[in-house]
Amino acid sequence: MSAEDANTAPIVVVGAGIVGVCTALYLLREGRRVVLLDRGEPGEGTSFGNGSIITEEAVVPVQTPGLLWKVPKMLLDPLGPLALRWQYLPRLAPWLIQFIGASSPQRVEEISIALRALLRGATAAYDPLVKAAGIQDMIKRSGWVSVYETDAGFGAYQPMLELQRRRGVKLEVLPAPELRQLEPALAPIFKHGVFYPDVSYTVNNFRFVQELAAAFVGLGGTIRRETVSGFERSDGGVSAVITDHGRTACEAVVIAAGAWSKTLTAMLDCRPPLDTERGYHLTLPSAGVSPRLPVYSTERGFVCTPLENGLRVAGTVELGGLDKAPDWRRAEVLFENASRWYPGLDRKNETKWMGYRPSMPDSLPVIDRAPHHHNAYLAFGHGHCGLSLAARTGELIADMIAGRESAIDMAPYRVDRF
Ligand SMILES: Cc1cc2nc3c(=O)[nH]c(=O)nc-3n(C[C@H](O)[C@H](O)[C@H](O)COP(=O)(O)OP(=O)(O)OC[C@H]3O[C@@H](n4cnc5c(N)ncnc54)[C@H](O)[C@@H]3O)c2cc1C
Structure with missing residues (x-):
């Protein structure tokens, strides 16, 4: 990364589904420069058509x-x-x-504890985001x-x-x-x-993502319609994200590309199941x-x-x-x-x-830093609970990037747990 890149480079979030949008918003709230990249419009992936439920009981x-x-x-x-x-x-x-x-009964017990730690307060984690977007009435x-x-x-x-x-x-x-x-x-x-x-539940899960994405832009974030095809790496980190439109230097990258995340993490020598x-x-x-x-x-x-x-x-x-x-x-x-x-x-x-x-095979998402790249973060694998857990994930990734200790044990969501 050049000296200029290092001073001005944003955090790049890949994927503008509900997880990427919430993560981008949480990072923006911390005063970070954030660029959100998606090959489509925000919310057009899996976040387009789910059951709209924020399932704190799951x-x-x-x-x-x-x-x-x-x-x-x-x-x-x-x-x-x-x-x-x-x-x-x-x-x-x-x-x-x-x-x-x-x-196994023992694993299910452990996993349910880890799910509970994430799900407790799932709706509350949306509160600052929906307030910023002025869409409090979208959550029932x-x-x-x-x-x-x-x-x-x-x-x-x-x-x-x-x-x-x-x-x-x-x-x-x-x-x-x-x-x-x-x-x-x-x-x-x-x-x-x-x-x-x-x-x-939200009264319209697709509009919900779009309203949050619009709030992100309104608050100074940037969304660009680009397909990510690779990463430029240096000094054990990611220095730029490569897309069909060129190169975006980055301070850090968050991979939140839902079911397609594996192709991207493989480029960072990380192959989650x-x-x-x-x-x-x-x-x-x-x-x-x-x-x-x-x-x-x-x-x-x-x-x-x-x-x-x-x-x-x-x-x-x-x-x-x-x-x-x-x-x-x-x-x-x-x-x-x-x-x-x-x-x-x-x-x-x-x-x-x-x-x-x-x-993921154990029903837990990956919320972690990539093992071989100090400034690459992973936020995917939310299975049946992506809408429920998106805001919590954004909160936790923002903690990680800021170097704050999380309020919960993050070991169950590590990418190398298998
Ligand atoms: C039928 C159904 C019902 C569901 N019901 C619920 C429910 O009621 N409650 C709940 O909590 N969850 C539910 N879910 C699960 C939930 O929808 C998902 O967990 C969630 O949408 C995942 O969000 P995401 O942001 O990780 O992925 P996505 O929404 O898929 O977003 C990923 C984004 O990454 C982009 N992308 C991928 N690769 C690239 C690339 N190379 N370059 C640029 N962009 C890229 C895609 O275009 C996409 O927009 C349901 C799922 C289904 C299928």
Whole structure:
């Protein structure tokens, strides 16, 4: 880096999804010069179409003990929460082995503690950002409810409820009549519900990212539409970010490129076991139902969230990598499931979407400094919880770059933990 670069170079954040935008905003609040680079517009990646939920209760990792034995049944169930592109299996195998390794009761306990440490205060971490953007009204603190159609399904979830209780998650078990009182829009097909009062949601997750990105620019940040293709390295650090538009000298770089981060970290000699769990959504602008709050099914793996632009039905997991075309039958599954909950659901003008959750095998994100480059930072792998954890991640990365000790133990989120 030249002397001039060293004096004026900004921190470059790669990726303007919800994680990159929140990180950029937190850095800007510290008085840093920040440039945010994305090959598309802010929020057009996976952050475009999620379930919009800020899930403070999500302390149960995806890989729960015994899940492996349920997988064959899930794969055979056409309405089930999981699908696999079999051709992708050989490439997925190393990730799957680590996924299984992270599902022992002891690991699940440890991981849930690490998830809780991040999730506690997830909504509060957004407070300064939404205030700066003037969009406090975009977050609704309604809580959400998970629903169970069968005693067996509810019974099977008891160990996970216990895990949530051990982590101090606030929850209230609701018998069917109370569930109906809480959410009258639901068909009377549920035997049990669990209400989580600390969960919130944003009324439009895409506009949310865009408003935060606009606030970033309004406060003096720079966003440029460029594709990052490499890094210039010197003295054990990154001195510049290389893109299709040229070279941007940097004081530090943060890789927040979601499911695509692995290609970039490989250029810094760092190869985390990041893969993707693809997910789908339908947005029904004239659904004809007015739910009071988001409703989630662990049995079916999807959520229905009342957004300002319609009912969002989002979820399911498809293991199939970043390259294969969407299988829109997964979106049909979402509709079939949702229309059982809300009979008469109207599909007029519906839109559908597929996105790539950036998933680590242990359900924990990477929030760390790169092992071989003193000024490269990593913020990706948030899996099912990227919207929930983005502001917390921004806060923690800002701490790291400022050299402040974090209030929580950061070891569980290290990139070299595998
Ligand atoms: C169906 C579904 C439902 C979900 N529901 C929820 C939910 O309710 N709550 C929740 O918390 N989470 C949810 N998630 C997960 C959440 O959406 C993700 O964890 C989150 O969006 C990840 O954000 P990100 O910023 O890391 O990635 P992204 O939003 O994907 O952003 C990464 C950005 O990096 C850019 N990029 C990549 N490579 C380059 C490059 N070389 N150069 C320049 N730019 C690059 C991309 O263009 C992209 O904009 C859901 C996910 C899915 C699929």
